Amino acid sequence: MLTNRQLLILQVTVDDFIHTAQPVGSRQLSKKEEVPYSPATIRNEMADLEELGYLEKTHTSSGRIPSEKGYRFYVDHLLTPQLASSDDMLQIQSVFKERMVETEQVIQKTAMILSELTSYTSILLGPDVRKHRVKRFSIVPLTNDSAVAIIITDSGHVENRLFQLPIGLTASDIEKMVNILNEQLIGVHLHELHHALEKETSALLKQHIGRYGELMSSFGAAILSPQEEKVFYGGKSKLLHHPEFNDLQKARGLITMMDQVNQISTLFSPNQAGIHIRIGSENNLLEMEDCSVITASYTIGEEQTGSIAIIGPTRMDYRRVVTLLDVMSSDLSRELTRILRGSG
Amino acid sequence: MLTNRQLLILQVTVDDFIHTAQPVGSRQLSKKEEVPYSPATIRNEMADLEELGYLEKTHTSSGRIPSEKGYRFYVDHLLTPQLASSDDMLQIQSVFKERMVETEQVIQKTAMILSELTSYTSILLGPDVRKHRVKRFSIVPLTNDSAVAIIITDSGHVENRLFQLPIGLTASDIEKMVNILNEQLIGVHLHELHHALEKETSALLKQHIGRYGELMSSFGAAILSPQEEKVFYGGKSKLLHHPEFNDLQKARGLITMMDQVNQISTLFSPNQAGIHIRIGSENNLLEMEDCSVITASYTIGEEQTGSIAIIGPTRMDYRRVVTLLDVMSSDLSRELTRILRGSG
DNA sequence: TATTAGCACTCTCAAGTGATGAGTGCTAAC
DNA sequence: GTTAGCACTCATCACTTGAGAGTGCTAATA
Numbered sequence: 001m002l003t004n005r006q007l008l009i010l011q012v013t014v015d016d017f018i019h020t021a022q023p024v025g026s027r028q029l030s031k032k033e034e035v036p037y038s039p040a041t042i043r044n045e046m047a048d049l050e051e052l053g054y055l056e057k058t059h060t061s062s063g064r065i066p067s068e069k070g071y072r073f074y075v076d077h078l079l080t081p082q083l084a085s086s087d088d089m090l091q092i093q094s095v096f097k098e099r100m101v102e103t104e105q106v107i108q109k110t111a112m113i114l115s116e117l118t119s120y121t122s123i124l125l126g127p128d129v130r131k132h133r134v135k136r137f138s139i140v141p142l143t144n145d146s147a148v149a150i151i152i153t154d155s156g157h158v159e160n161r162l163f164q165l166p167i168g169l170t171a172s173d174i175e176k177m178v179n180i181l182n183e184q185l186i187g188v189h190l191h192e193l194h195h196a197l198e199k200e201t202s203a204l205l206k207q208h209i210g211r212y213g214e215l216m217s218s219f220g221a222a223i224l225s226p227q228e229e230k231v232f233y234g235g236k237s238k239l240l241h242h243p244e245f246n247d248l249q250k251a252r253g254l255i256t257m258m259d260q261v262n263q264i265s266t267l268f269s270p271n272q273a274g275i276h277i278r279i280g281s282e283n284n285l286l287e288m289e290d291c292s293v294i295t296a297s298y299t300i301g302e303e304q305t306g307s308i309a310i311i312g313p314t315r316m317d318y319r320r321v322v323t324l325l326d327v328m329s330s331d332l333s334r335e336l337t338r339i340l341r342g343s344g
Numbered sequence: 345m346l347t348n349r350q351l352l353i354l355q356v357t358v359d360d361f362i363h364t365a366q367p368v369g370s371r372q373l374s375k376k377e378e379v380p381y382s383p384a385t386i387r388n389e390m391a392d393l394e395e396l397g398y399l400e401k402t403h404t405s406s407g408r409i410p411s412e413k414g415y416r417f418y419v420d421h422l423l424t425p426q427l428a429s430s431d432d433m434l435q436i437q438s439v440f441k442e443r444m445v446e447t448e449q450v451i452q453k454t455a456m457i458l459s460e461l462t463s464y465t466s467i468l469l470g471p472d473v474r475k476h477r478v479k480r481f482s483i484v485p486l487t488n489d490s491a492v493a494i495i496i497t498d499s500g501h502v503e504n505r506l507f508q509l510p511i512g513l514t515a516s517d518i519e520k521m522v523n524i525l526n527e528q529l530i531g532v533h534l535h536e537l538h539h540a541l542e543k544e545t546s547a548l549l550k551q552h553i554g555r556y557g558e559l560m561s562s563f564g565a566a567i568l569s570p571q572e573e574k575v576f577y578g579g580k581s582k583l584l585h586h587p588e589f590n591d592l593q594k595a596r597g598l599i600t601m602m603d604q605v606n607q608i609s610t611l612f613s614p615n616q617a618g619i620h621i622r623i624g625s626e627n628n629l630l631e632m633e634d635c636s637v638i639t640a641s642y643t644i645g646e647e648q649t650g651s652i653a654i655i656g657p658t659r660m661d662y663r664r665v666v667t668l669l670d671v672m673s674s675d676l677s678r679e680l681t682r683i684l685r686g687s688g
Numbered sequence: 689t690a691t692t693a694g695c696a697c698t699c700t701c702a703a704g705t706g707a708t709g710a711g712t713g714c715t716a717a718c
Numbered sequence: 719g720t721t722a723g724c725a726c727t728c729a730t731c732a733c734t735t736g737a738g739a740g741t742g743c744t745a746a747t748a
Contacts (some may be wrong), residue, residue, distance in 0.1 A: 008592050022737095023740090025740050025741085026740075026741080027739080027740075027741065028739095028740095036706050037692090038690085038691070038692050038693080039692090039740090040691075040693070040694095040742095041690085041691060041692095043691070043740090043741065044742095046741095047704080047742080057740095057741090058499060058700095059698085059699055059700070060697095060698055060699060060740095060741075061697080061698045061700085061739075061740050061741050061742090062698095062699075062739085062740065062741085063700050063739080063740065063741090073732075083409045099506070101506050101507065101566065102505070102506060103506075135484060135486065136484050138482055138494070140479060140480045140496045142479065142498065142500050142684075143685060146500070146684075146685075148496060148500045148502060150482070150494065150496070150502060152484045152492060152504075153495070154486065156486050156490070156492045156506050158492060158494060158504040160502040161445070161446070161447060162447075162500050162683065163445065169560075171745090222445065233428075233603075235603070236599065236603050237596060237599040237600040237603055240592075240595070240599060243595065246592060248584075248590060248592065248595070249594065250582045251584070251592070252581060252585065255580065255581040255584060255599060256581040259579070259580050260580055274696090339506065340486075340490075341487060341490075365712095367711085369710065369711050369712085370712080371710080371711075371713095372710095381720080381721090382720070382721050382722080383711095383719090383721090383722095383723050384713095384720075384722070384723090385720060385721070387711090387712065387713075388713095388720090390712095391713080401711095401712090402725055402729095403709090403727085403728055403729070404712075404726095404728060405710075405711045405712045405727045405728050405729090406710080406712085406727095406729080407710080407711065407712090426717075433741075493726080597718065613703090614695090
């Protein structure tokens with residue numbers, strides 16, 4: 001168990017390092033008014049904190065910097081909640097003031113403003129379309145052997161796929177097919193669609209439609225291909241402006257990683273409410289060992305749908321980011337719900 | 345007018361610098377078998393070429409590097425055409441072997457393979473949707489005061505917009521409206537759609553639909569918002585691996601620029617067939633002064649629709665990139681046309 | 689007994705030095 | 719017209735040095 005003085009010194013050390021990016025020394029700390037101890041006392045405490053694994057030295061006679069364990073303790077126990085500054089609030093509100101109609105537009109704008117306010121990189125995961133329900137099917141023939149299938153969801157999202165038409169299929173065949181789909185499959189989740197099509201609807205279709213086999217293999221394949229959550233970035237280059245990425249090697253690694261969507265998804269905790277923080281190696285990604293990720297989630301209506309992440313150096317301003325993320329995620333939820341409900 | 349020997353020396357100098365990224369000295373050049381002159385002779389010629397503005401020195405006693413004028417001369421007069429290597433051809437064909445159905449998927453894959461093959465960054469501009477023609481309208485109500493408007497183009501592209509419904513609009517009103525739109529506006533270019541709606545169709549709609557004014561202001565606005573060409577990147581981080589961007593400052597500038605879509609569009613020449621090369625400052629962009637851009641365009645059917653660009657350092661392998669771009673653009677055109685025509 | 693002052697020691701950083709090597713320009717010889 | 723030779727320039731690297739910041743330890747102090 002840490003003494004109060006140790007807690008104080010750890011907190012002040014982390015705070016200071018977060019803002020200066022320089023190892024903090026005992027003399028420097030003792031000058032602060034919150035710390036009424038002499039450098040020597042502080043040195044002793046720091047030595048203990050280092051022994052306990054909360055602080056590190058960059059070399060034998062440098063000041064201390066927080067270790068990962070130090071950051072972890074800091075965010076778990078020393079992070080006093082804080083209200084967003086009125087400046088920030090103003091900026092955030094200005095985003096939502098202009099009424100936007102498209103979900104993606106709102107999300108993109110949110111990503112931008114988040115990275116502007118924090119000076120870190122933001123990543124927003126778009127709504128998980130697979131959880132949405134079918135509202136309407138439509139099929140529009142383009143040529144005599146190709147057509148586009150359109151699925152409108154109850155959220156107003158539109159999915160569309162090209163697929164091949166078997167030769168000889170009549171317009172009335174297609175009309176029948178659309179009718180059957182609309183009778184049978186309304187309200188089905190998108191991720192269950194292919195399954196439902198095969199289990200429940202295929203028998204009906206088989207009865208009514210000529211060239212059933214060919215049609216289904218092509219249409220079914222089109223429906224199957226899963227729609228990934230869309231990824232929105234804000235300020236990809238912001239990260240590079242922090243001193244920890246002066247190392248070209250690290251900078252390259254980061255940029256490369258951000259281009260690989262599958263790596264990005266590992267940064268997000270399985271979709272759960274609340275704010276989560278992963279520090280350095282907790283991200284299980286070599287390129288991210290000097291980064292921390294703070295995630296939150298947003299909702300549309302009642303449903304937990306998308307995620308927000310801020311990526312910064314481990315030496316990031318946790319307090320500020322947590323506060324902003326908290327405000328932003330609820331504002332975003334409200335705005336997206338408004339768009340969907342049309343109550344504007 | 346340059347002598348043959350000067351041409352030879354310029355060419356070999358540029359070639360060498362492109363591959364080594366090191367200033368080339370006279371001794372080094374004279375060792376090559378294509379250059380049967382002594383270092384002293386070469387020094388004299390290089391001095392002349394420098395006076396003429398084709399070569400530069402990095403410092404008083406370094407080897408020479410090509411100036412922008414030198415590169416320009418090189419690509420204009422010394423770039424002998426070349427067939428793609430069979431290795432490259434194999435790789436390219438392997439992309440198109442797996443039959444993809446979605447236009448965007450094909451373009452994205454093309455972007456990737458281009459950047460893999462060249463080790464530079466590729467940018468593909470998606471088809472200019474505004475040139476496509478309306479094939480079918482559809483409107484799907486979501487709640488009692490919001491709906492999604494869907495426009496299917498003859499290319500199989502699907503546009504959709506949320507818009508507000510005036511309260512009290514009946515289902516039959518909407519049906520009538522869709523019918524009128526489909527009677528009047530089929531075949532209209534997307535970029536003329538808003539104009540055509542107001543000029544030709546609004547009178548008809550006014551006659552048949554209740555709450556006309558409110559409906560039109562909301563629907564019209566939804567139709568108006570222009571659809572930008574989509575931008576696809578391949579290998580954004582590739583550029584950072586070339587030695588000219590070891591300078592953190594430059595690297596940051598580049599990454600920042602690539603995140604700003606409006607800057608990207610200035611890199612593309614106004615859509616014209618053939619291959620175009622812009623060297624360094626010819627791009628009129630501060631961040632791009634050490635980069636060259638090579639652009640080509642692709643077509644779907646008959647129409648000039650999209651652009652391909654490769655961004656590399658000015659010291660890029662122009663010959664190879666031009667060759668690859670040539671092959672890729674025609675392959676991509678063929679593939680996209682196949683998808684559209686459905687002749688697969 | 690807890691805290692602090694003092695001091696020797698360590699390590700980084702920046703500036704300075706000198707040797708090395710690649711390359712040039714010029715001149716004179718071929 | 720071409721080339722060999724030579725003096726000169728400049729970047730780079732390894733090495734040294736001094737200043738500054740910080741530590742750990744010990745002894746003095748409250």
